[in-house]
Amino acid sequence: MEYIILISGFLLVLIGLWGILSQKNLIKIILGFTVFNTGINIVMVTVGYVKGKTAPILDVISPEEALTSIVDPVPQALVLTAIVIGLGVTALMLVYALKLYQDKKTLDINNFKDLKW
Amino acid sequence: MIKKLLIVGLLAGVAFMFYGLLISYNGTETLTGLGSYYAQNGAREVGAANLVSSIVVTYRGLDTLGEVTILFLAAAIIGFVLKLKKDEVLEARPVRETSELLTSASQVIVPVIFLVGVYIFINGHLTPGGGFQGGAVIASGVLLMLLANPTMHISHNIVATIESISGIAFVAIGILGIVLAGGFLDNRLLPLGEFGTLLSAGAIPLIYIFIGLKVGAELSNIIGTISYNQNEKPN
Numbered sequence: 120m121e122y123i124i125l126i127s128g129f130l131l132v133l134i135g136l137w138g139i140l141s142q143k144n145l146i147k148i149i150l151g152f153t154v155f156n157t158g159i160n161i162v163m164v165t166v167g168y169v170k171g172k173t174a175p176i177l178d179v180i181s182p183e184e185a186l187t188s189i190v191d192p193v194p195q196a197l198v199l200t201a202i203v204i205g206l207g208v209t210a211l212m213l214v215y216a217l218k219l220y221q222d223k224k225t226l227d228i229n230n231f232k233d234l235k236w
Numbered sequence: 237m238i239k240k241l242l243i244v245g246l247l248a249g250v251a252f253m254f255y256g257l258l259i260s261y262n263g264t265e266t267l268t269g270l271g272s273y274y275a276q277n278g279a280r281e282v283g284a285a286n287l288v289s290s291i292v293v294t295y296r297g298l299d300t301l302g303e304v305t306i307l308f309l310a311a312a313i314i315g316f317v318l319k320l321k322k323d324e325v326l327e328a329r330p331v332r333e334t335s336e337l338l339t340s341a342s343q344v345i346v347p348v349i350f351l352v353g354v355y356i357f358i359n360g361h362l363t364p365g366g367g368f369q370g371g372a373v374i375a376s377g378v379l380l381m382l383l384a385n386p387t388m389h390i391s392h393n394i395v396a397t398i399e400s401i402s403g404i405a406f407v408a409i410g411i412l413g414i415v416l417a418g419g420f421l422d423n424r425l426l427p428l429g430e431f432g433t434l435l436s437a438g439a440i441p442l443i444y445i446f447i448g449l450k451v452g453a454e455l456s457n458i459i460g461t462i463s464y465n466q467n468e469k470p471n
Contacts, residue, residue, distance in 0.1 A: 121263055129254040133247055140243045167271070170263050175275070175287040176364060178432065182279030189287070191264075191271035192278075196291040200303050203368050203451075207310035210458050214314045217462065 125165045131158030145216040145226045149209065156205040160198045167194030283428035284361040284437035292366065293440050297410065297421030304406065304450060308399075311454045318465040331386045342384035349377035357448030361437040367444040371451025378456040382463050390460030399453040402446040409439055409446070 131154055138151025168190050175192035177185055220226055267275055274287055274295065282290035292300055356363075357370025382388055413422035423438035430436055 122258075122261075125258060125261060129251075129258065132254070133251055136250060137243065137247055140246070141240070166261075168263070169267060170265055174364065176362075177279055177285045177287065178362070182431070185275040185279060185287070186267065186272055189267075189275055191267055192274055192287040192291055193268075193271050195288045196296065199288065199292055199366070199368065200299060203303055204306055206372075206455075207307050210314060210462075211310050214317055214462060217465070218317055 121165055121168050121170075124161060128158045128161030128165060131155070131161065134158075143228050145219065145228060146213075148228065149212045149216060152212065153205065153209055156201070156209075160201055160205075163194050163198050163201070167191035279431065282423060282437060282440070283431055284440050285432045286361055286363065286366075288364075289361045289366055289440060289444070290437070293361075293443050294421065294423045297443075300447070301406070301410065301421070304403070304447060307451065307454055308403070311458050314458050315461050318461050320465070334384055334386065339384045342380050346377045346381055349380065350374055353377065353448070353452065357444050358441060359434070360444040360448075361440040362432065362434070367447025368451050370444075370448040371453075372455060374448070374452035375455030375459060378452075379459050382459060386463070389464065390456060392457070392460075395453045395457045395460070399450055399457070402450040402453070406443060406446045406450065409443055413439070 135151045135153070135155025135158055138154060139148055142148050142151060172188055172190045173180070175185075175189040175195065177189075180188050216226065219231065223230060266272070274291060278284070278287045278290045278295075282294050284290040284294075353370045353373035355370075356365040356373055357367045360366035360370070378390070382390075409425075410421040412425050414420050416425035418424065421443075423440050423443070426438045426442070428436060428438050434441070
């Protein structure tokens with residue numbers, strides 16, 4: 120089971136990277152970044168998985184048996200942070216794209232050559 | 237053509253790297269050191285049923301403060317980048333009429349969305365949820381309101397007031413932790429209460445309420461700024 124999730128996480132990273140590298144539209148490039156981000160998050164959560172254990176929420180299981188019945192909560196807390204930061208970065212990228220569009224009336228990355236060498 | 241080949245080559249290289257990671261992964265049977273410490277002592281020391289919340293808010297509370305700061309910075313930069321110049325006037329944006337379905341439904345659904353958001357961040361220490369998730373749900377309600385009424389203007393003053401008050405309150409609780417308990421953002425300044433009930437886990441519910449309000453206000457602010465500045469510059 121964890122292999123399926125791990126493979127789909129890696130696949131999402133590859134799809135995101137492909138989108139970033141090959142797309143011409145700025146919005147699609149930003150979408151590539153978010154797909155990349157999602158893939159990394161899935162991989163991180165999967166790495167914290169412990170075989171056959173349940174979520175780190177002690178509502179049914181008592182605190183005494185927590186050690187033997189939950190998955191690792193640390194990567195999950197890390198991913199929670201990563202998702203929020205990813206949201207902030209995505210919003211910033213979208214605003215820059217909006218600003219570029221207002222300036223040049225185009226979203227095609229080929230029309231932005233100011234920094235090209 | 238060369239570009240495409242380069243892209244394919246790079247993707248193949250990354251895929252090869254991932255393949256190496258994948259075959260060397262064979263799952264774990266037990267918790268690692270840090271995880272087992274939190275599993276053993278988290279419930280006793282922090283008193284939150286959701287161990288992820290106890291890590292995010294108490295054990296690594298300083299990181300969460302930094303995270304909130306990053307989100308605030310992103311919102312501030314967005315406001316700065318999209319700021320209009322003094323003499324700049326926005327043309328009236330051509331607004332497509334919203335459908336009856338959307339306007340009527342949003343009046344029913346938006347209060348429910350807000351309620352769900354508040355529920356999520358108040359119960360952050362008991363259920364899978366918390367301030368960030370609840371705040372995002374609240375902002376999605378604001379987004380629905382904007383979709384139903386595109387000319388609606390989100391009052392910057394109200395949003396900024398909610399945001400600053402909750403931000404200051406978050407830091408104040410953290411400093412109170414130094415005075416009344418073991419250190420910065422220690423949740424034991426309030427009694428831990430009975431494990432698994434709403435009024436438990438010390439200051440965690442309080443901190444999550446402020447984080448939820450702050451994140452909701454920040455994301456609403458971002459949505460409102462973008463929506464207000466979508467108009468094209470008059471040439």
